Amino acid sequence: MRRLLTAAVLAVALTAAAIASPARAADVTFPRGSAIGLVPPPGMSESQAFTGFEDLGHTAALVIAEMPAEAFDPIEAGFTSSALASKGIELEKREPFELKGGKGVLFTARQTVGSATFRKWVLLAGNDAMTALVTMQVPEGEIAAYPDAVVRAALATLTFRSVQNQVDALPFVMGNLAGFRPIRAIAGNTLLLTDGPKDVVDGAEQPIFVVSIGSGAPREDDRRQFAIRALSTLPGVKEMRLERAEPLRISGQPGFEVMATAADAKTGQPVKIVQWLRFGPTAYVRMVGVTKLDAFPDLYDRLRALRDGLESR
Structure with missing residues (x-):
């Protein structure tokens, strides 16, 4: 009924990648219909256009994609510098990312689209039940509103809903x-x-x-x-x-x-x-x-x- 096709999962992951102080667990927000939530960075609110959060004033977006648990390994293996470069994304760093109740890998990168350059954080997270791909994107000119420490603090609150x-x-x-x-x-x-x-x-x-x-x-x-x-x-x-x-x-x-x-x-x-x-x-x-x-x-x-x-x- 449900079969993982590695190529298809990687395509979804790459598509998702193209587009404050620690908070209490009670502050975690789950976007409508999502099994994955987090405490959004200050200034962001739930999007009406996609699963995640946005700040229209600073053209910033945090997109959450939910996938089967078995998607984690092929996505991690496929997130190479060359694979991302084929999507116009320059990978700067890849590192383990500590999460409560799951495993995580954080990718930081930049992407130039036309005359605009974006700062990107892509968190690949997973547990026994599901995989999450969370992409935060901010224009370089708006990075003061969302510095690296603020984005990391928000991503660290990622939470999986129980079944x-x-x-x-x-x-x-x-x-x-x-x-x-x-x-x-x-x-x-x-x-x-x-x-x-x-x-x-x-x-x-x-x-x-x-x-x-x-x-x-x-x-x-x-x-x-x-x-x-x-x-x-x-x-x-x-x-x-x-x-x-x-x-x-x-x-x-x-x-x-x-x-x-x-x-x-x-x-x-x-x-x-x-x-x-x-x-x-x-x-x-x-x-x-x-x-x-x-x-x-x-x-x-x-x-x-x-x-x-x-x-x-």
Whole structure:
């Protein structure tokens, strides 16, 4: 269901890189939907345009990118002087960076874009659950507002939300876990659950159930195509064959069920997929279960229990 592609992760990391006194833990701010927070430098406030903080008056930005835990090593290995130089970034220093509850590497650099030169700090941080890439960028002419010591003090407050805290911040509640357990929340609107010992699931080795909230609601006559298009975007599978697609009621609301078989993209192992969409007036809930093909009959009732136990906060 979720597979790390080293090249893709490095591309995301490089893209993120292109763009006061120590504070109490209680002052940590988590941008909306983010599992990663920190105490922003004085003068910065939460951005409405991206995940992070900004100071429009000084054209300064602090961007937070969240990735899987296994992204840490390939990003660290890929952050070489030559790789960054290909993005127009001159690496000045690379050093270990101490963090509470995680590991960190800090990269300091400069980047010239046209006639403007920017001072950059890129913190790569990680723990067992996730990886964070935090990029602070300030024009050279505004560096007096954000000296190195102030930026480092802010980065040192980086905090990872626990899985339970991530779950508690979601706009929905899973009233019946049916023996599954949450392993990760993403972007404040998506929850991953599994049944098995691993928190990082490769392919269909363990059943996966994903719940997400989407904005907008298709017309009744477009729901079938909407559901099929949504299923076609599912990563990590190939050779998908549609078995059925039909409307149904879910918790008293209009919904749509799609079932399909496929093969795990990495191993070729046969898998079964069920997707449920529950439509509201201005938004919809998407629920997707992926299991080994031969395990699906024993898991189907539990997947339906997860579906029916979902409630809005």
